Amino acid sequence: MTTAVKESAPSAKSRRLQMNVLGPLIALLLLLILGSLLNGNFLTYGNMANIVARASFIGIIAIGATFVITSGGLDLSVGSMAAFIAGMMIIIINSAVPSLGTGWTVVALGIIAGLAIGALAGAANGLLVTAGRIEPFIVTLGSLGIFRALITFLANGGTLNLNFQAADTYSPLYSGNVFGIPAPIIVFAVVAIIAEVVMRRTTFGRHLSAIGSNEQVARYSAIKVDRVRLMTYVLQGFLVGMAAVLYVPKFGSANSSTAVLWELQAIAAVIIGGTMLRGGFGRIWGTVVGVIILELIGNILNLQSFISPYLNQAFQGAIIIVAVLLQRSRRTTN
Amino acid sequence: MTTAVKESAPSAKSRRLQMNVLGPLIALLLLLILGSLLNGNFLTYGNMANIVARASFIGIIAIGATFVITSGGLDLSVGSMAAFIAGMMIIIINSAVPSLGTGWTVVALGIIAGLAIGALAGAANGLLVTAGRIEPFIVTLGSLGIFRALITFLANGGTLNLNFQAADTYSPLYSGNVFGIPAPIIVFAVVAIIAEVVMRRTTFGRHLSAIGSNEQVARYSAIKVDRVRLMTYVLQGFLVGMAAVLYVPKFGSANSSTAVLWELQAIAAVIIGGTMLRGGFGRIWGTVVGVIILELIGNILNLQSFISPYLNQAFQGAIIIVAVLLQRSRRTTN
Amino acid sequence: QDKTYVIGVSVPTADHGWTGGVDFFAQQAVDRLTKAYPNLSFVLATAPDSTKQAADLEDMIATRNIDGLVILPGDPDAMTASIKKVKDAGKWVTVVDRALSQPGIEDLYVAGDNPGLGTTTADYFKSALPNGGNIVVLRGAPIPIDAQRVDAFMAGIKDTQIKVLDTQFANWNRDDGYKIMQDFLTKYPKIDAVWAQDDDTLVGVLKALKEAGRENEMWAVGGAGMNQIIKMVASGSAQVPVDVSYNPNMVATAIDLTALHFAANAQVDGKLIINSTLITKDNAAQFDYPNTPF
Amino acid sequence: MSMGNGASAPPILAAERISKSFGEVPVLFSIDFDVRAGEVHAIIGENGAGKSTLMKILSGFEQPTSGTITFDGKPVTLPPNGEAEGMGIVLIHQEFNLAEHLTVTESIFLGRELKRFGLLDVRLMRAQTQTLLDTLHVPVDPTARIATLSVAERQMIEIAKAISRDARVLIMDEPTAVLSVAETETLFEQINRLTERGVAIVFISHKLDEVMQLSDRVTILRDGQLIASLDASALTPDSAAQMMVGRELSNLYPPKHEPDVDAPLVLSVQNLQSAGVRGVSFKLRRGEILGFAGLIGSGRTAVAETMVGLIHRDAGELELNGQKVHFANVAQSLAAGIVYMTKDRKGKGLMVNMGLRPNLTLPTLDRHLNGMFIDSASEAKALERATRRFDIRARDASVRAGQLSGGNQQKLMLGKTMESEPDIIIMDEPTRGIDVGTKQQIYHIVAALAAEGKSIILISSELQEVIGLSHRVMVMRNGQIVGELEGTAINEEQIVRHQMGIEGKAAA
């Protein structure tokens, strides 16, 4: 019997795996084909670079979201948190310019501040969830409102603009290239690779899915559930900070409309990528694919001319559903 | 042993129950006290009536959401669905005016259409979730985009306005009174009472929590899981339709900015009310309290002038968190 | 002068640059006038959508006993009924910028000129592209004021050689302006001019042009009069030759006039149209409000 | 023992040449089986033999790959998902089938709620539940939520649920695995009542003496093959055991080596108090096996969970090798060398939808780190070791824990517990749902561990096991220790008398 087992199992298993792994990739491929049919410039390096560079903001945030969601949590506050952090960075940099000048020191200060504030904001969310024992949905819905209000308040309803010279020093971090690869793409890639390793090869990653799959079992298995949970939110906050660090040099500004609804895009990307919203299973590379899929949809809609722009959102919605439908067989098995 | 159990269990249970039941009510009470301290007119019948009447839109939708969430589902599309339905109703009524005139028949037609379209839209969501086996989050995030795009398309990027005479016929349904009680409040109350009964006293309600608590168990108990799931989405759609039926006479128009983000408010209300986002336990009266709490917050912020309006969202966020924090002890045990 | 009056001010939440400006100028005016007129007090409320804005009006009547209302309706059609209620309650009503769907409700209408913005811009495009050219249009959000502007613009350039290659919604937002412009640049090898309709969107457009290194191939026009853009115009930028005023401080004007009505019961009723004028290098100075966040 | 009247009657439910494969994995090979009105037909077999699968097929929860099922002599295709209850075929699943958020009443009537004027008749259902619970002597409140019940209490609810259906065929898959003597007795009373009414009972258990006591006929499965189906009278526990495992079974329990009295104390507990524990004190020596007997809800689990920091400790002292210790969480107790193996396999023991490897190494991942990264190779080795040591039978290493047979899940959990090489092991119902063969292995492992100087606390409701292994036995009642037995005093009668409170310190 055991032998029979050994032969058969892989095939069955691999069948399940295939759809699950291929799902997002197929969706990606189909979109690439569609795009190239629609427009000759679609597959150009320039366009691809544009897409991935844009994806980097939500991408980095979505990577954080993958950790949070895998452990069974949720963070709706990432969008307004990003706006808030960007605003704080601008205020800090501007106010430091007189003393520190407009060189790299002041920018570095801003960056460090951004990452730190992000981690702190994340910790606040995390503590309310773990120590406060409140549904993550509620905690982060609440902090969503709080961060959004704070940026509006800081910007006095208007827009915070980065000191122009400081902006010049800073801007390469967004618009610069290394060997022709845009800076944000490089940052995105590095974050993604590290995250993938953390998720698959570290105790932290393993504990995440354990907690997400059955918190009690995790507790009985000597895992410090609350601490791990907290960590995921801190990590999420830190990565939101990193996204803000890339965002500020883009326009050198932040206002109350900055990063609105990024949370939904981030979560959508995570799920399109094959991570389970209920927790217990997550994968970073899937999220990366998911984010790029979302950007591709927007890009393709802009490159074609037959669909009324009124209907853009409808096509985005439809394609998101289809992209996940491609993984259906997997969901069925679980 | 009997004694040991008998001693410990009930007391522990009841303590848990108390917080769980009192939580939202305490929050409500505190807000009422705060309001009456801030402004003498707060506790007037007029102001209270305003608040509850307003709450009726989101309230009726949130009642639907309570069913969906209790069964372990989620519907993010309710806001744009409401906008879409409102738009369709206006189109249908306006186009029927020439043939049917501007009397009650045409309004009735519009109302029936609204409810029917709602049920159908809900069914579409439900089928994708059950037959399509796609995460509700993704399905309804997708249909959110689709409905939003459709209303934009129908309104041609502008606004759909209800025929004025028809509007006059229709408007009493929102602004009318019965024994001095505003019509929307009556509708809201009736829906709430029926829903409460359905939730507690019918097999449907039972099966909902069973499914939300443990789908496998429900299935093994010969419950038609998919059919019940589908029903919850149809019901949600129907109630969204009912909200639209109240919305149209109040605003007499619909466009792409109608009912934006209502989904978040509805879900927040449900959770503030003590329903568990992961499913398995839901209660309608809690949701009703939750909705009123949300409206109270807005009202109270309007009663004072020391808080910068920029910070409104922050206070809403904070109060939402606190309201749920009051039920903490319950969560702890689960 | 002993009687005191309460004036309610209801404006949309700062959900993009322009509304942000509105909130700022409204706040400023309120602070200034509260000091100036001891017998006037103000109630300021911002609303993200018409349900909340309608609620704000109800609250002002029911709990704040306002005598007058200054409102910039986020969605005029949806707000008409609620504003009519205020009027029917015997309150003074000043409507700002956007026309209600029923005429004659308000006492004073400080009107923004949305079609005017389109027309003025169109006139400039005609003069700047006498023998036509390819342009792309970045719209705002799909709501009526955007439609009014775009329709007027299209009408303005109707029988010219100017060809609109493409149109997309940028939601008066920098990120979207940036993305869409990037894609337009991918899509069209030859673009002569860009109409971004809004200065926030324009900022995104310029960034995209700069990164693509095509900033010298085309010029772009925004709208509203954000001081960052005004400065560029004033400095005679070839890339942003002009701007079209649609200044959020019209709300301040409206509050001022309403205050005058109550404080000095001056004759202020009627309609005051704030024209959307072309801002050029020469007249830029008078549109520059340096120390505002807008 | 029920009336032999069943023997004559025609079969109600029968399986003919039933085979079943999961994917391409065959687990049942052309099985013939039938059960007659009024008889108790027991099925025994090793873990993974296919008992539960066969039962799921006989109640429609699984469809056979080939073969026919006849009901009242007519071939039928049983409806899925428990709809077969409509035909009077009721199954008590081996793994609980209760929803945590529902109350006892709601669970018992789930899917067949009583209605009045189209609305639920809540009062009636609660009343009926109360009577049901009373007949089964289950002291739980009908309105209590399942989540608040102990494992045994849940099992009793499952039984209550099953007998409340008017079944013609009642299939019980290891109902007694988590029950102690008292509940088992109650259950047997009910079974006899039912058989007298002509209900056909299929009964699965690894407790062979029960099987002998209760059943008219016994069917033996091994590796999915039908070995024999014969009258209980023709079997003795030993012969049955042999036919199950297919080999001579030497004595079940290893010889007890005398505990040496002056072995150092490794653990001493004084006046421990917490939810469900009311002032418990005891000592544990190096190399000692200390049994904990007691009725359900007597507080044994609570004691264990309090010791390792899973339940908040209200008062009391813990001394480990003379040092005062306090564990705020399991990580600390594990580091100190004390581990607790839960009896709630599904709820607290294993991640059922994850592989065997992550389950095995979850508490001890840091032992498989290569630098900062998990070394899957060393994990694989660990799994191999555990598989060999505890004889875990999985079709291959890639199956999810939930797909293992009940007993094999238990073995996996045992392996997980031993991974951290603890000095003090608290085992809660360690052989729950394990076949005799494996039991024997586990008993020898436990004895061996003790011999090599580990100390073991053995919580078990299976008296034989406590008696057969323990050097000393603590009997608990009402969250208190009411008796300590040693040497010859360790016998069934003594333990039962204490459990019942007939003897020893009177419990409050």
Ligand SMILES: Nc1ncnc2c1ncn2[C@@H]1O[C@H](COP(=O)(O)OP(=O)(O)OP(=O)(O)O)[C@@H](O)[C@H]1O
């Ligand atoms: N859903 C499933 N998918 C794949 N294999 C399964 C599944 N359920 C059971 N099996 C396999 O079928 C075989 C028989 O399992 P079954 O649960 O019937 O054994 P059992 O006799 O009940 O054992 P135990 O006494 O431990 O309960 C085992 O090898 C098990 O791994």
Ligand SMILES: Nc1ncnc2c1ncn2[C@@H]1O[C@H](COP(=O)(O)OP(=O)(O)OP(=O)(O)O)[C@@H](O)[C@H]1O
């Ligand atoms: N964490 C806890 N909080 C509150 N009460 C508890 C807790 N754990 C156990 N109890 C209660 O303490 C009593 C003892 O339960 P426990 O599970 O320890 O009994 P047991 O001896 O292990 O018997 P069983 O075989 O049912 O586990 C029961 O009434 C149980 O409900």
Ligand SMILES: [Mg+2]
């Ligand atoms: Mg079994």
Ligand SMILES: [Mg+2]
């Ligand atoms: Mg227990």
